[in-house]
Amino acid sequence: MDLVSALRLAVIALGVMIGLYVVFLIISGWRTNKPSPPPPLAKAVPCTGTRNGKPCGKPVFRCANCGDSGCQLNGCDRRRFEPPGKCLSCGYPNTMQRV
Ligand SMILES: [Zn+2]
Ligand SMILES: [Zn+2]
Secondary structure (H helix, E strand, O other), rough: OHHHHHHHHHHHHHHHHHHHHHHHHHHHHHHHHOOOOOOOOOOOOOOOOOOOOEEEEEEEEEEEOOOOEEEEEEEEEEEEEEEEEEEEEOOOOEEEOOO
């Protein structure tokens, strides 16, 4: 084996190693840098009320004081809260909790 072919072999080997290293970096980076999905929020219970003649479907809230649950939107027939979270059943303010 002469010097030129040995050198060529060394260059090819180096190229293969760099290629493998790049592939390894891509795979490991892809694995570690992948943003972990946020913990799934408790799925909000949709409001079954009617608002302006249409199904409401907005999240339902529950009163921490009396346990009554309902919508907070004006015009919804299942409205139980008024801004900023006052319960219309028991009258306590800020008792609105996400169901
Ligand atoms: Zn209440
Ligand atoms: Zn509603």
